[in-house]
Amino acid sequence: MALSNSQYNAVMRGYEERQRLQRRAMEARTQEVYKKIPQIQELDRQISSRAADCARRVLGGDTKAREHLKEDLADLKEQKLTLLKAAGYPADYMELRYDCPDCQDTGYANGKRCHCFERQRLNILYAQSNIEAVLKEENFDHLRFDFYDDTEKVPQLGMTERAYMEVVVRQCREFAQQYPDKGNSILFTGGTGVGKTFLTNCIAKELIDRCISVIYLSSNELFEIFSKYKFGRDSEEDVEESYRYILDCDMLIIDDLGTELNNSFVSSQLFYCINERIGRKKGTIISTNLSMGMLKDTYSDRVTSRIMSNYRVIPLYGADIRMKKRATRL
Known part of the structure; x- marks a missing residue:
């Protein structure tokens, strides 16, 4: 039997809450790094600036803009990774994390309900x-x-x-x-x-x-x-x-x-x-x-x-x- 609308909505709200908490945690880690390593904040600013510039150039008809951006971003990200490691941080410290990497806390993976969704469904069935x-x-x-x-x-x-x-x-x-x-x-x-x-x-x-x-x-x-x-x-x-x-x-x-x-x-x-x-x-x-x-x-x-x-x-x-x-x- 499928979950009722209210049960399904409650499960999906749970996923939304997890995503919100993980984004907040990522933002806190990012601010921590910026405070300790200001150069990384500048690198992130350059990454955002160049991505926006690339978008403008693509709209203007520059067919090689994406290729140039890819090279620039690779260089900036390498610099960022080197600074993170030197300060003792893991490479993914500033990235978004997930309670369930398989579905990235969405409840669905490869167009199907994730195993974590089915586990929650089973818990609901037991409770009711x-x-x-x-x-x-x-x-x-x-x-x-x-x-x-x-x-x-x-x-x-x-x-x-x-x-x-x-x-x-x-x-x-x-x-x-x-x-x-x-x-x-x-x-x-x-x-x-x-x-x-x-x-x-x-x-x-x-x-x-x-x-x-x-x-x-x-x-x-x-x-x-x-x-x-x-x-x-x-x-x-x-x-x-x-x-x-x-x-x-x-x-x-x-x-x-x-x-x-x-x-x-x-x-x-x-x-x-x-x-x-x-x-x-x-x-x-x-x-x-x-x-x-x-x-x-x-x-x-x-x-x-x-x-x-x-x-x-x-x-x-x-x-x-x-x-x-x-x-x-x-």
Whole structure:
């Protein structure tokens, strides 16, 4: 997803500010040199004067003016360089410097966005995901299987919890690496602490690292934004922007669906959100403690139908991993 106009403008203003600061720093270094070596100031004056004279001569039809200027400037610059070195300054001390030499602090190199621009874009995507700090710990690199039982087979699966989770994690990795080619949306179901949120965060980090925009919201946060947008008396620009972004970001994560206070408004907005994002071909990951039957009873047939028709449903099994982790620390 491209940056919004305001985000793009903020990035470009940052480049303009860097250029301004670098010009100011160059001017300060130049004045320092002029004060210490007045001859260099005179040489710079001669360089400017001869360049202006050359321009006048070219306009007057002198075809050899540029060639003569090139010879004169080479001689003056050599004198300048000799004086700088004699005073202990590096050859480029009076030149303009850049934070990123590749694009010269413009954001673009060879007609394409520079790597420094893409790094800033990635930072913005992380910041607006709503889980930037969490993703430093909850990602595929930190995922462990040793908290899943590998001794008894789960009747519904015909395999152990650990073996099943290894399959699920492999599927999630493929989904994140190949999104949206491997499907757009996932529904994680299962009890508390079985790894639903951890897996959504793992996927989120992989997507953001591919410069895919992600926003994470608990179900309570999601419906609070919808409520403020629909019923807020004051027109809050940030609420409107959040509402639009929920519908248009590349990947929306709704965590703990079913923990919010449910009513007809919540059910209708959930259907609208799911349906709208399907129509826009945008991905959604939902985690919930509710079974498919409970989802149907809590919301509506049409919500459940849209999920069943368009989402990959991944049930998770096992005991509360968070309780196991706490027990190991005791």
